[in-house]
Amino acid sequence: xxxxxxxxxxxxxxxxxxxxxxxxxxxxxxxxxxxxxxxxxxxxxxxxxxxxxxxxxxxxxxxxxxxxxxxxxxxxxxxxxxxxxxxxxxxxxxxxxxxxxxxxxxxxxxxxxxxxxxxxxxxxxxxxxxxxxxxxxxxxxxxxxxxxxxxxxxxxxxxxxxxxxxxxxxxxxxxxxxxxxxxxxxxxxxxxxxxxxxxxxxxxxxxxxxxxxxxxxxxxxxxxxxxx
Amino acid sequence: xxxxxxxxxxxxxxxxxxxxxxxxxxxxxxxxxxxxxxxxxxxxxxxxxxxxxxxxxxxxxxxxxxxxxxxxxxxxxxxxxxxxxxxxxxxxxxxxxxxxxxxxxxxxxxxxxxxxxxxxxxxxxxxxxxxxxxxxxxxxxxxxxxxxxxxxxxxxxxxxxxxxxxxxxxxxxxxxxxxxxxxxxxxxxxxxxxxxxxxxxxxxxxxxxxxxxxxxxxxxxxxxxxxxxxxxxxxxxxxxxxxxxxxxxxxxxxxxxxxxxxxxxxxxxxxxxxxxxxxxxxxxxxxxxxxxxxxxxxxxxxxxxxxxxxxxxxxxxxxxxxxxxxxxxxxxxxx
Numbered sequence: 001x002x003x004x005x006x007x008x009x010x011x012x013x014x015x016x017x018x019x020x021x022x023x024x025x026x027x028x029x030x031x032x033x034x035x036x037x038x039x040x041x042x043x044x045x046x047x048x049x050x051x052x053x054x055x056x057x058x059x060x061x062x063x064x065x066x067x068x069x070x071x072x073x074x075x076x077x078x079x080x081x082x083x084x085x086x087x088x089x090x091x092x093x094x095x096x097x098x099x100x101x102x103x104x105x106x107x108x109x110x111x112x113x114x115x116x117x118x119x120x121x122x123x124x125x126x127x128x129x130x131x132x133x134x135x136x137x138x139x140x141x142x143x144x145x146x147x148x149x150x151x152x153x154x155x156x157x158x159x160x161x162x163x164x165x166x167x168x169x170x171x172x173x174x175x176x177x178x179x180x181x182x183x184x185x186x187x188x189x190x191x192x193x194x195x196x197x198x199x200x201x202x203x204x205x206x207x208x209x210x211x212x213x214x215x216x217x218x219x220x221x222x223x224x225x226x227x228x
Numbered sequence: 229x230x231x232x233x234x235x236x237x238x239x240x241x242x243x244x245x246x247x248x249x250x251x252x253x254x255x256x257x258x259x260x261x262x263x264x265x266x267x268x269x270x271x272x273x274x275x276x277x278x279x280x281x282x283x284x285x286x287x288x289x290x291x292x293x294x295x296x297x298x299x300x301x302x303x304x305x306x307x308x309x310x311x312x313x314x315x316x317x318x319x320x321x322x323x324x325x326x327x328x329x330x331x332x333x334x335x336x337x338x339x340x341x342x343x344x345x346x347x348x349x350x351x352x353x354x355x356x357x358x359x360x361x362x363x364x365x366x367x368x369x370x371x372x373x374x375x376x377x378x379x380x381x382x383x384x385x386x387x388x389x390x391x392x393x394x395x396x397x398x399x400x401x402x403x404x405x406x407x408x409x410x411x412x413x414x415x416x417x418x419x420x421x422x423x424x425x426x427x428x429x430x431x432x433x434x435x436x437x438x439x440x441x442x443x444x445x446x447x448x449x450x451x452x453x454x455x456x457x458x459x460x461x462x463x464x465x466x467x468x469x470x471x472x473x474x475x476x477x478x479x480x481x482x483x484x485x486x487x488x489x490x491x492x493x494x495x496x497x498x499x500x501x502x503x504x505x506x507x508x509x510x511x512x513x514x515x516x517x518x519x520x521x522x523x524x525x526x527x528x529x530x531x532x533x534x535x536x537x538x539x540x541x542x543x544x545x546x547x548x549x550x551x552x553x554x555x556x557x558x559x560x561x562x563x
Contacts, residue, residue, distance in 0.1 A: 108492075115493035118509035119456065122476035123469060 023064050030057045245269065249563060251542030254526050255306040255313060257326050260533020262293075263540060264313055264329075265548055266303025267563065271295055272315060274329055275561045277536045280550070290561045296334040298322060305356045307365075309379060312337070314365065319350030321367065321377070338382060355398045359407065359421060366407050368395030374409050374419065388419045390426045396448045396461065401470070403454045414445030416459050418470075430473060437478050438463040449499075453490045456509075458497075460485040465497055467509060477511035487527045491554075498524035498541055506554070519557055521545035 037050045253266040256277075263275045273292035280289050301318030308314070313324045323338040341350065351370030359366055364385060365377040374388040374395060393413035400407055406427065407419045418428040432438050433445035440463050448461035456476075457468045465485045467477040483500025494514065495507045500523050503516040524543035530536055539551040540561075547560040 111493040115509060118493065121510055122467065123472075126469065126472070126474050126476050 023061060026057055026061055026064075030054060030061065033057075246546045246563065249546040250302075250525065250544045251521075251546070251548055251563075252302055252304050252525055253306040253315075254528045254540055254542055254548070255308045256528060256530045256532050257313075257330070258308055258310055258532055259326075260530055260536050262326075262330065263528075263530075263548075263561070264306055264308075265542055265561075265563075266298070266306050266315060266317075267546075268302040270297050270299040270301055270303055270317060271563075272298045272303060272306070272313075272324075273563050275548075277530070277533075277538065280559070280561060281536055281538070281552070290559060292561075292563065294329065294332050294334070295563070298324075298334075298336070301352070304352060304354050307356045307358060309358055314356060316353035316356055316367070316369075318352045319369075321353065321356070321365075340377065340382065340384075351394070354394065354396055357398050357400050359400045359405075360402070361405055362421070364421075366398050366400060368398040368409050368411075370394045372411070374398060374407065376407075376421070376424075386424045388417075388424060388426070390417055390419075390429070391415065393446075396446065397450045399450045399452045399457075401452050401454050408450050408452055408457065410447030410450035410459055410461065412446045414447060414462070416447055416450055416457070428473060430468070432459060432463045432466070432475075435463075435475055438466045438475055440464055443484055449485055449487050449497075451488050451490065456490075458488045458490070458495060460488060460497070460499075465507075467495070467511075477509065479505075479507050479511060480513060481505055481507075483523075486523075486525050489527055489529060491529060496527060496529075496539070496554075498527045498543070504539075504541055504549075504551070515555070517551070517554070517556060519543075519549045520547050520560060521549070 033050065033054055037047065037054065040047065040050070042050075248268075250268045251265050252268060255264050256262070257264070261276065261278045263277055264272055265275070266272050272295070274294040275291075276289070276293045279285060279293075282289070298315050299317035299320065299322065303315050303317045306313065306315050308326070311326055313326055313329065315322050315324065319341055321340045322336045324334070325337055328335065353367055353369040355368045357366050358364070358379070359376075363379050365379055367375045367377060369375075372389070372391045372394055374391075376385045376388070377383070378385045388407070388409075391409065391411040391413055393411050395409050395411045397410045398407060399409075401418075405421045407421050408416060409419070410416045414431055414433045416430045416432060417426050418430075419425065420427050431445075432447060433441075439445075444462035446462045447459050449465075450457065450459045452458070452470070455470055457470050459466060459468065460479075460481075461484055465479040465481055465488060466475045467479075468475050479495070479497070481497065481499070485497045485499035485505075487499070488495060488497040493509065495509065497505045497507065501516075502520065502522050502524070503518045504524065504527065505513055506515040506517070507513050519541060521541075521543035522545070524541050526543070527539065527541045530538050530540070537552075538558075539554060540548055541551070542548040546563040548562070549557050549560050552558045
């Protein structure tokens with residue numbers, strides 16, 4: 001039963017759809033009608049109508065073919081267009097990549113520059129806190145001059161002190177010698193004769209004078225005594 | 229019931245642990261794809277940056293790929309050399325191979341202890357940095373001295389003595405072969421690494437513009453850019469010109485800064501307060517980017533990789549903040 005139905009189905013399908021679909025079917029039908037027309041024994045009018053009908057179908061086939069060809073051309077051109085756009089976009093992408101890399105390098109450079117500027121500013125702040133170099137140099141020069149002046153004065157005072165010391169030393173040594181001489185004289189005198197009170201007074205005065213002295217007083221008075 | 233109670237208390241312990249966790253140190257791998265972070269329980273966690281930063285990252289990718297216990301005490305400092313991760317905590321320095329860690333093998337290669345081996349008290353190590361000039365490791369810790377370890381031979385070359393209190397932080401000046409150390413005694417000392425002598429000693433708290441007596445005189449962060457130095461802690465964070473040893477800018481940040489870094493034309497600083505401060509060299513604070521932890525201990529920039537250029541900050545929380553764009557927090561990695 002199933003097999004019979006299958007056969008029926010197949011026969012029906014072949015009958016209905018045997019020619020294919022659309023254009024293919026039209027061509028098949030045309031071919032079949034052409035062979036029928038060639039072999040038909042009908043009247044010339046029928047033949048003519050059949051012939052006209054066939055021409056119509058042929059024209060339909062031709063127009064459909066023309067349409068398909070145009071669509072094919074159009075597709076080809078679309079493809080080209082798309083190819084062009086595709087390469088264009090690719091180029092744009094690579095150039096954008098390059099630009100990005102450039103910009104990144106720029107950023108790195110700018111950051112380095114900024115860092116250097118900030119370091120410079122930080123150091124400049126510290127340097128500003130210290131006084132100006134010219135000022136300091138001037139102060140140093142003034143101080144140097146003052147120092148030299150003061151050392152001059154010191155030298156002078158030292159020289160004066162030395163001189164006075166030497167003079168005074170001379171004076172003292174003279175007094176000592178005189179004292180010695182007087183002592184010796186006194187001793188020799190005492191051995192010979194009695195003591196002279198005047199000389200003993202002189203001796204006391206000399207011994208007193210040599211311990212407590214002031215150079216201004218003694219200079220003329222000692223000479224005075226010696227003369228005596 | 230017992231099983232339920234047992235499970236509950238274990239969960240509570242885990243949650244409590246996470247609550248009290250602090251991240252003390254971070255370091256990026258030489259390839260730039262992994263971040264190692266050390267916490268106060270002695271654990272080091274390895275996070276995969278490529279997984280966390282990929283477009284299809286999930287919550288799982290923000291968890292560590294590997295967590296292991298490296299030390300008994302907290303891991304105070306982590307640093308990466310070309311192929312090793314060095315960690316230090318309470319007195320010993322351990323070396324781990326990065327390739328092994330990435331393969332999840334956690335065997336310590338070498339363990340060193342600075343100072344004399346037979347000391348009873350082993351001081352903690354607070355800071356380490358690698359001196360690229362002579363491939364040595366500069367270590368500063370609780371015994372007031374800076375130790376220098378030769379990385380090629382694994383022996384301690386020299387000891388720099390001069391500080392009178394423990395050392396918080398060390399830094400290396402690339403161009404001049406100098407080592408800088410900041411200590412609890414308030415002094416930043418500059419050492420010549422060739423002569424092993426202290427060249428300068430800057431007592432920051434003695435400068436009126438920087439000093440903040442209410443916080444103390446300790447220096448907790450020192451970092452240098454060869455000509456310039458940033459230091460802060462008790463005194464305010466300040467920028468110093470090293471040639472003239474004078475402070476040029478003081479940054480008006482409240483709280484004590486624990487780590488600072490130079491980045492392009494800015495200065496990044498973290499410390500007390502739940503934010504990362506961006507400052508300009510002139511002394512003004514440009515921005516303060518908020519973060520989740522209440523205070524931050526460590527800040528690191530990933531300079532080892534171009535596609536994972538992130539800034540990470542960790543502090544008194546089990547979260548590590550990740551910044552892909554410096555202006556805002558992108559996401560957090562968690563232990």
